[in-house]
Amino acid sequence: MPLALLALALGAFGIGTTEFIIAGLLPELAADFGTSIPAAGLLVSGYAFGVVVGAPVMTALGARSPRKTMLLGLMGLFVAAHLLSALAPSYGALMLGRIVASFAHGAYIGIGAVVAAELVRPEKRASAIALMFTGLSLANVVGVPFGTFLGQNLGWRSTFWAVAGIGVVALAGIALLVPRGPRPATGVRRELKTFRSGQLWLVLAMTALGWAPFLAVVTYVAPLLTDVTGYSRGAVPIVITLLGLGMLVGGPIGGRFADRSLMPSVYVLLSTLIGLSAVLMLTAHNKVTAAVTLTLFGVVGSALIPPLQTRVLDKAVGAEAMGSAANVAAFNLGNALGPLFAGLAIDAGLGFTSPLWVGALIGAAGLGVAVISGAADRTSRPAQATAPTSTTTVMS
Numbered sequence: 001m002p003l004a005l006l007a008l009a010l011g012a013f014g015i016g017t018t019e020f021i022i023a024g025l026l027p028e029l030a031a032d033f034g035t036s037i038p039a040a041g042l043l044v045s046g047y048a049f050g051v052v053v054g055a056p057v058m059t060a061l062g063a064r065s066p067r068k069t070m071l072l073g074l075m076g077l078f079v080a081a082h083l084l085s086a087l088a089p090s091y092g093a094l095m096l097g098r099i100v101a102s103f104a105h106g107a108y109i110g111i112g113a114v115v116a117a118e119l120v121r122p123e124k125r126a127s128a129i130a131l132m133f134t135g136l137s138l139a140n141v142v143g144v145p146f147g148t149f150l151g152q153n154l155g156w157r158s159t160f161w162a163v164a165g166i167g168v169v170a171l172a173g174i175a176l177l178v179p180r181g182p183r184p185a186t187g188v189r190r191e192l193k194t195f196r197s198g199q200l201w202l203v204l205a206m207t208a209l210g211w212a213p214f215l216a217v218v219t220y221v222a223p224l225l226t227d228v229t230g231y232s233r234g235a236v237p238i239v240i241t242l243l244g245l246g247m248l249v250g251g252p253i254g255g256r257f258a259d260r261s262l263m264p265s266v267y268v269l270l271s272t273l274i275g276l277s278a279v280l281m282l283t284a285h286n287k288v289t290a291a292v293t294l295t296l297f298g299v300v301g302s303a304l305i306p307p308l309q310t311r312v313l314d315k316a317v318g319a320e321a322m323g324s325a326a327n328v329a330a331f332n333l334g335n336a337l338g339p340l341f342a343g344l345a346i347d348a349g350l351g352f353t354s355p356l357w358v359g360a361l362i363g364a365a366g367l368g369v370a371v372i373s374g375a376a377d378r379t380s381r382p383a384q385a386t387a388p389t390s391t392t393t394v395m396s
Helices: 004-033 037-061 067-086 091-118 122-154 156-177 188-196 198-219 221-229 233-260 262-283 287-303 305-315 320-347 354-395
Strands: none
Touching (some): 004 037, 004 091, 198 221, 198 320, 233 262, 233 287, 287 305
């Protein structure tokens, strides 16, 4: 694999770290700014909203720029946002820093996936995308725990300084290792025209609904482990680390599967994720089986990312950067939908196992959309196959 992929993955590592680090620093932030923990938690919601909005907006603004230039600009914006956050004199300034960072997040991951796919042979696209996304998975295993430790012992500002440092190293790596490439021939109008494609909307719906089950389960995994499985609070981080290690392993596996057979990989992985959600309803009552099932859940959830991101590149031909960025926004929509419906089930008094069947139901909807998308491919092929015949007849 080209070294440029490592530079892209390092940028993804920094982005993944900052996306989830706030959860571990909520008490420190609330105390420092004299606000409540729920108010500090809005720093997470503001970031997620910024990703959904910023991904297509920033991509459209840079539609005419070379992709390497866009990556450098976005990573520079990411570093600046973390310098602002580290120096933030108020809660509002920190929120501004988070939103600026989130605007860089969506476009960087979207454009980075396109660049990663272009660095390798077509049959290796999904594996290249998986390697870049490994940076996000590694952030959950290494970046977030270390950033939390740093913030708890040296103050929360030290965490933002550290993430800014990661951004600087990634910026240098991109400048040195990523090839410049040609200036895109498409402009904003061409990029936006991709949204006229019904297949693209099916892919975006498949991503949002297919990824939502993962977050529905993972968001409420701590109370599941303590109240249902019987783990102590101190043991929960160990099990969550196992889940994170599963994610680290799953991405490359999903990339290899997708390179061999894209849509069958989506069908199998989504079906397996649904099945594991159902199985966990049984295994959650035993410490060993719960840990094993959650580790497998991490493997399958992470393995689903490369085929979903590769699928959008197939359906956004000529506007790959916009389609890829929109798919990143769809992932973040799934980040919101899964926990929302799972939380409603818990609030309704259905217990901490309810996110499991809620996730399974949402996943079933995503699988249904995937089947429709695959069927649309099959129905369009005969028409495409007859088109050259018809043209040949006219020309003769």
